[in-house]
Amino acid sequence: VSRAAWLRHETGLAGLVVVALIVLAFLSDRFFTADNLLNQGRLMSEVGLVALAMTFVIVTGGIDLSVGSILGMTAILLGVFWYNVGLPLPVAIVAALACGTLAGLGNGLIITRFGVPPLIATLATLALYRGLAEGISQARSVRGYPEWFFILGQGEVAGVPVQLWLLGLATALAAFILARTPFGRATYAIGANETAARFSGIRVDATKLWIYTAAGFLSALAAVVFVSRVTTTRSDMGTGLELDVITGVVLGGTSIFGGRGTVLGTALGLVLIQALKNGLALAGVKGDGTIGVIGIVLIAAILIGAIFDKDRGG
Amino acid sequence: MSAIAETAPAGRSAFRRFIGGYGQEMVVLLAIVVLFVAVGAVNPRFLSDTNINSIFAGNAYIAIAAIGMSMVIVSGHIDVSVGSLIGVIATLAGTLAVSGAPIWVAWAVPILFAIAVNAGVGALVAYMRIPSIVVTLGMLSILKGGLISATGGKWITDMPEGFMIAQMRLFGIPSSVYFMVALTALAALFMRYTDFGRAIYAVGGNLEAARAAGLSPERTVVGVFAFHGFFAGIAGIFFATQLQIIQSTVPPNLELTVITASVIGGVSILGGTGTVVGSTLASILFACINSALIFLDISAYWLRAVLGLLILGTVLADMARRRRAA
Numbered sequence: 001v002s003r004a005a006w007l008r009h010e011t012g013l014a015g016l017v018v019v020a021l022i023v024l025a026f027l028s029d030r031f032f033t034a035d036n037l038l039n040q041g042r043l044m045s046e047v048g049l050v051a052l053a054m055t056f057v058i059v060t061g062g063i064d065l066s067v068g069s070i071l072g073m074t075a076i077l078l079g080v081f082w083y084n085v086g087l088p089l090p091v092a093i094v095a096a097l098a099c100g101t102l103a104g105l106g107n108g109l110i111i112t113r114f115g116v117p118p119l120i121a122t123l124a125t126l127a128l129y130r131g132l133a134e135g136i137s138q139a140r141s142v143r144g145y146p147e148w149f150f151i152l153g154q155g156e157v158a159g160v161p162v163q164l165w166l167l168g169l170a171t172a173l174a175a176f177i178l179a180r181t182p183f184g185r186a187t188y189a190i191g192a193n194e195t196a197a198r199f200s201g202i203r204v205d206a207t208k209l210w211i212y213t214a215a216g217f218l219s220a221l222a223a224v225v226f227v228s229r230v231t232t233t234r235s236d237m238g239t240g241l242e243l244d245v246i247t248g249v250v251l252g253g254t255s256i257f258g259g260r261g262t263v264l265g266t267a268l269g270l271v272l273i274q275a276l277k278n279g280l281a282l283a284g285v286k287g288d289g290t291i292g293v294i295g296i297v298l299i300a301a302i303l304i305g306a307i308f309d310k311d312r313g314g
Numbered sequence: 315m316s317a318i319a320e321t322a323p324a325g326r327s328a329f330r331r332f333i334g335g336y337g338q339e340m341v342v343l344l345a346i347v348v349l350f351v352a353v354g355a356v357n358p359r360f361l362s363d364t365n366i367n368s369i370f371a372g373n374a375y376i377a378i379a380a381i382g383m384s385m386v387i388v389s390g391h392i393d394v395s396v397g398s399l400i401g402v403i404a405t406l407a408g409t410l411a412v413s414g415a416p417i418w419v420a421w422a423v424p425i426l427f428a429i430a431v432n433a434g435v436g437a438l439v440a441y442m443r444i445p446s447i448v449v450t451l452g453m454l455s456i457l458k459g460g461l462i463s464a465t466g467g468k469w470i471t472d473m474p475e476g477f478m479i480a481q482m483r484l485f486g487i488p489s490s491v492y493f494m495v496a497l498t499a500l501a502a503l504f505m506r507y508t509d510f511g512r513a514i515y516a517v518g519g520n521l522e523a524a525r526a527a528g529l530s531p532e533r534t535v536v537g538v539f540a541f542h543g544f545f546a547g548i549a550g551i552f553f554a555t556q557l558q559i560i561q562s563t564v565p566p567n568l569e570l571t572v573i574t575a576s577v578i579g580g581v582s583i584l585g586g587t588g589t590v591v592g593s594t595l596a597s598i599l600f601a602c603i604n605s606a607l608i609f610l611d612i613s614a615y616w617l618r619a620v621l622g623l624l625i626l627g628t629v630l631a632d633m634a635r636r637r638r639a640a
Contacts, residue, residue, distance in 0.1 A: 004364075006538030063447065086364065095522060095564075109623075110626070110630075114630055114633050114634075115633055115637075116629055116630065116633055117584070119392065119447055119628075120577075121627055123570070123573065123625070124622055124625040124626040124629060125622065126570070126622075127567075127570055127618055127619075127621050127622035127625060128572065128618075128619060128623060128625075128626060129622070130567075130618055130620025130622075131616065131617070131618030131620065131621065131622045132619050132622075134615040134616070134618055134619070135613070135615050135616040135618075137615075137621045138613055138615050139615060237613075239566075240455075243451055243454065243455055246448075246451060247451075247452075251429025256444075256445055256448055257445075271541040285463065286462070286463065286466070288458065288459060288462045289459050289460075289462050289463035291457020291458060291459040292455060292456050292457075292458070292460045293450075293451065293456040293459065294455055294459075294589070295452040295454065295456035295457075295458075295459060296452070296456055297456075298448065298451065299438070299444075299448075299449060299452035299453075302444050302448055302449075302452075303438070303442060303444065304390065307330070
């Protein structure tokens, strides 16, 4: 597929985002206000951080279903380290981030050392990490964090939510790595043809290990942002996060079979989903009802992609 | 199960061949026996009639759903939406039952609905070549979102007594146990001795070889998903009638339990091998573990971590076995 064709996917998606924003602005006069849009950006940050890593994962032809569980486990550990163990909060944050990163490394080791398909490996760790979160917390929540901690999830810098700065920085970094570095080229090569990549001297296992570890780290970072935003830790945090993340990435044009996809596409996909969620909520669709629409969007996006692929004779 | 895919080396006795062919099933069966003996020794109430009945009946709907899931996984696919589907089926059946529809309608319509939904999923997977994980992830949220929007989470109560099939008993044994045993036996025979059943193994084992042998992988996959819908439908009816209320929500992580039952029962995650006997035994094992945690006074909040470790261990053992065989 030529570069121009994929630029077209993102152009089309950008057009769709603009149309959605205009329609939603007409549907509700509360939608297109700076307050609402910045607040939506805040809500999008956790999914966004994880989706950056998931883009790399899916470009290699893999998948990571355990990200929501890693988020939940990290959140619980943060609470436990701080409240039960009594560590100073900054130390507890670093320790929890390290545990989430280790969880991602665990995924990577199971996948690369034992050759377990990523779908199954992360399905198992989805259960394991969530189970650890439930077992460790015994369904007790931790609250009462110090005031300064809430800056990350609720504060603003220059009028823009803090976590949106964080997401923007991470997005730029991820986009640069995927598009402009040898690591990014290795990621594409693995997804396009793993055997060929191996034979051409690319360090396939090391690359994958880094990517799954990064997915663990970003899920853990999202957990810290999440806890700071909602001021409490619960073991069911991040349940179903994997669905939102995968939908955003796939909607952004990343092929579920691997080999193609861009960070820009993922960002646009995420914006479209968040706009739809917010717009529907403002239009009166209740809470979890909006996830039905996301399911339809996911299947439709892949279906349309599949039809276009056939037309290209792929 | 490798009884079909592999042939045991000659010279072994029929008994050892049988055991060898059902390796994983035997492991699970042994685990159940060990749990009964060990936990029973610590706390004899574990072996009371009431508890044994609840172990076998409590997870019967999971075992029934796992029959269909095993077929799906053997054919080389997966379905993460089965939990949502069972939630929708239960609510649909309950709504029909309290609306005054004939009992058989309240049972049959949801099952037909489940077959139709999953045949659609199968068609998207088989003909549009969309990976089953993506289609069923989307279906999970469509069913879940649709259910919440439609019901607002309202509970259903006061269902007619004749509708409550899971609470019926024959000779003191809950009806769900009969269904679990009968459906497992039928499905096992079906998968082993019919052309369609063999086609499922062929398509999951080697798609191109199956096509070259004149099978239609597309039709087989749609059929497998339709069967899976049938079993999920029955599971949904038993789930709906287990308690006096239906909560109109999706039972959390049910899909994971069902998939875990199939995998721990010996269905290879790479497709091509496995039996429904194994998945049913694994469902019973889960109920045993769950009950054992309670009787040993261990917090039930650890259950999911135990299941996660079990599935991981089984998968790694499966990979190691394959590597040795290769």
